[in-house]
Amino acid sequence: MSKIKIGTRGSKLAMWQAEEVRRKLSEVHPELETELVVIHTKGDKILDTALSKIGDKGLFTRELEQALLDSEIDIAVHSLKDMPTELPEGLMLGGVLERGEVRDAFISRDGRRLSELTANDKVATSSLRRKAQLLALFPHLTVVDIRGNVDTRIQKMQDGHCDGIVVAGAGMERLGLSNLITEYLDPQTVLPAVSQGAIAIEMREDDEDIYELVDLINHFATWQAIVAERAFLRTMEGGCQIPLACYTSVVEGRFRMDAMVASLDGTKLIKDSFECNPEEASEEAIMLAQRMLENGAEEILNIIRGNE
Numbered sequence: 001m002s003k004i005k006i007g008t009r010g011s012k013l014a015m016w017q018a019e020e021v022r023r024k025l026s027e028v029h030p031e032l033e034t035e036l037v038v039i040h041t042k043g044d045k046i047l048d049t050a051l052s053k054i055g056d057k058g059l060f061t062r063e064l065e066q067a068l069l070d071s072e073i074d075i076a077v078h079s080l081k082d083m084p085t086e087l088p089e090g091l092m093l094g095g096v097l098e099r100g101e102v103r104d105a106f107i108s109r110d111g112r113r114l115s116e117l118t119a120n121d122k123v124a125t126s127s128l129r130r131k132a133q134l135l136a137l138f139p140h141l142t143v144v145d146i147r148g149n150v151d152t153r154i155q156k157m158q159d160g161h162c163d164g165i166v167v168a169g170a171g172m173e174r175l176g177l178s179n180l181i182t183e184y185l186d187p188q189t190v191l192p193a194v195s196q197g198a199i200a201i202e203m204r205e206d207d208e209d210i211y212e213l214v215d216l217i218n219h220f221a222t223w224q225a226i227v228a229e230r231a232f233l234r235t236m237e238g239g240c241q242i243p244l245a246c247y248t249s250v251v252e253g254r255f256r257m258d259a260m261v262a263s264l265d266g267t268k269l270i271k272d273s274f275e276c277n278p279e280e281a282s283e284e285a286i287m288l289a290q291r292m293l294e295n296g297a298e299e300i301l302n303i304i305r306g307n308e
């Protein structure tokens with residue numbers, strides 16, 4: 001293997017993440033030649049519709065996956081949280097980089113914290129998960145939709161579209177914008193998206209040379225966590241259209257998952273958690289999802305699906 005083509009979306013955040021994979025690869029294989037191939041996805045093109053209304057799994061990934069299947073690229077770099085749990089036939093997750101910041105961040109126009117906002121203030125997010133959890137915490141808030149890349153959202157806020165936005169802390173840090181963050185949200189109160197902060201490498205299943213290479217930069221503890229998180233998501237059958245979240249952590253060798261499912265307006269919110277040895281995390285995650293489905297999550301999901 002002497003040259004590798006790395007597929008990525010063209011946003012600043014996607015490019016940063018692809019460059020990070022490139023840096024990691026050159027650490028383990030200094031002679032390797034790398035080329036970034038920018039591919040536009042449907043999610044980059046439709047910018048005026050709420051994500052929850054497009055309701056399309058793979059909005060930010062499908063064109064990259066087609067390029068992989070067509071051998072136009074050798075690996076695709078994604079934000080793992082944008083990847084559906086079922087990958088196209090012939091493709092697999094090759095590895096993940098060490099997870100970055102997992103928490104959501106709140107940014108306000110005037111420096112007030114979330115708890116200081118009033119009923120006159122508008123908070124913007126495109127995520128049903130964030131909306132439901134914000135409303136559960138602060139029912140008086142008005143939550144409005146927003147689309148676009150992270151810097152576009154900040155600009156829209158500064159232009160008066162809203163008084164604050166909630167975005168992934170990882171995105172802000174990667175774009176060098178951490179200084180704008182008003183506060184990080186406690187991850188056990190506002191749970192992050194499944195796999196938030198993780199950068200994933202997708203590849204062809206039969207590409208052994210690439211697998212050997214990618215495996216060298218796979219971060220095992222992150223891998224263990226995201227496999228469990230995606231097992232939870234798969235069992236819950238959630239896509240981005242459902243307010244669903246989980247936060248995983250390892251404390252003194254014990255793996256812990258906190259999970260939540262909520263109604264769209266945040267009035268019903270189910271939380272549950274488990275702790276186990278890291279090797280048992282996926283099995284426990286599936287049982288957690290089943291337990292939550294029995295304890296009311298199924299009912300919430302049925303109502304949401306019925307409204308679609």
Ligand SMILES: NCc1[nH]cc(CCC(=O)O)c1CC(=O)O
Pocket residue numbers: 079080081082150166167168170171195196197198199
């Ligand atoms: N849904 C868009 C998206 N996909 C990945 C990130 C940030 C990086 C990450 O969370 O891994 C973001 C922006 C955001 O949610 O604010």
